[in-house]
Amino acid sequence: MFRFVDLSDAEVDALEARYGPLGASLRELVDAAIRTNAGDAEVRDAVATIEALTEKLRIDQIEGASGVHYNEAGRSWSWGNAAIGLRNAVAPPMDVQQSENGDTYAEVHLGAAYEGPPGMVHGGVSALLLDHLMGVTASRMTKVTFTGTLTLKYRNPLPLGRVVLSGEVSGEEGRKVFVAARIEGDQGIAVEADGIFIVPVWSE
Numbered sequence: 455m456f457r458f459v460d461l462s463d464a465e466v467d468a469l470e471a472r473y474g475p476l477g478a479s480l481r482e483l484v485d486a487a488i489r490t491n492a493g494d495a496e497v498r499d500a501v502a503t504i505e506a507l508t509e510k511l512r513i514d515q516i517e518g519a520s521g522v523h524y525n526e527a528g529r530s531w532s533w534g535n536a537a538i539g540l541r542n543a544v545a546p547p548m549d550v551q552q553s554e555n556g557d558t559y560a561e562v563h564l565g566a567a568y569e570g571p572p573g574m575v576h577g578g579v580s581a582l583l584l585d586h587l588m589g590v591t592a593s594r595m596t597k598v599t600f601t602g603t604l605t606l607k608y609r610n611p612l613p614l615g616r617v618v619l620s621g622e623v624s625g626e627e628g629r630k631v632f633v634a635a636r637i638e639g640d641q642g643i644a645v646e647a648d649g650i651f652i653v654p655v656w657s658e
């Protein structure tokens with residue numbers, strides 16, 4: 455589930471320098487595909503080019519999904535993760551900062567690819583980002599936690615653009631960690647979340 459890899463931090467940095475720009479270019483491509491007004495010929499040409507690029511990347515593939523890896527230095531990376539994956543064009547990607555007391559914070563730009571209601575962030579995208587940030591909050595990056603229950607209150611529409619997420623542990627009881635979090639845009643808090651995260655028995 456969590457796979458140890460014998461790579462130094464410098465080697466992981468080198469791989470991130472190789473694949474990070476690929477993910478960033480793909481995000482640009484997704485945005486361009488959503489917003490283009492190009493005509494038949496240009497779009498047909500773009501499709502052929504993209505198919506050729508896909509074939510190039512398929513030359514050497516891993517089995518299945520990317521997984522979560524860690525090295526001896528305790529560094530962990532999840533390049534395919536739907537919320538934070540460096541190599542995943544679906545992920546914004548969110549970069550979760552954790553302060554010394556464990557509180558979490560992330561600032562994310564959500565463009566056209568994350569739209570639900572017109573001009574607004576899709577509610578499922580807010581849930582995705584909150585779930586991940588709250589999971590990091592519960593785990594404090596020291597223990598494995600799974601989302602047990604996530605309760606969301608959508609208080610106001612959230613315009614696309616810069617959004618800020620923050621979270622903190624609000625209580626602990628046995629293997630349950632309670633987390634509170636929220637996501638806000640330029641017009642204030644849009645979504646409030648409470649979560650119960652469980653430390654699975656097998657990880658203790």
Ligand SMILES: CCCCCCCCCCCC(=O)SCCNC(=O)CCNC(=O)[C@H](O)C(C)(C)COP(=O)(O)OP(=O)(O)OC[C@H]1O[C@@H](n2cnc3c(N)ncnc32)[C@H](O)[C@@H]1OP(=O)(O)O
Nearest residue numbers: 586589590593595596597600601602603628650652654655
């Ligand atoms: C270092 C790397 C960091 C890396 C940090 C990375 C962060 C990643 C964030 C991503 C977060 C995700 O998406 S996680 C993926 C989405 N979630 C999942 O797939 C979870 C699927 N569910 C499960 O696997 C399981 O149901 C668990 C693990 C949640 C619970 O199973 P269990 O361990 O057998 O639990 P069990 O003994 O029955 O119950 C233990 C206690 O928890 C309570 N409990 C059990 N389930 C729930 C529940 N759904 N909601 C509320 N409470 C529950 C019970 O009442 C009990 O309370 P009491 O009687 O003791 O009072």
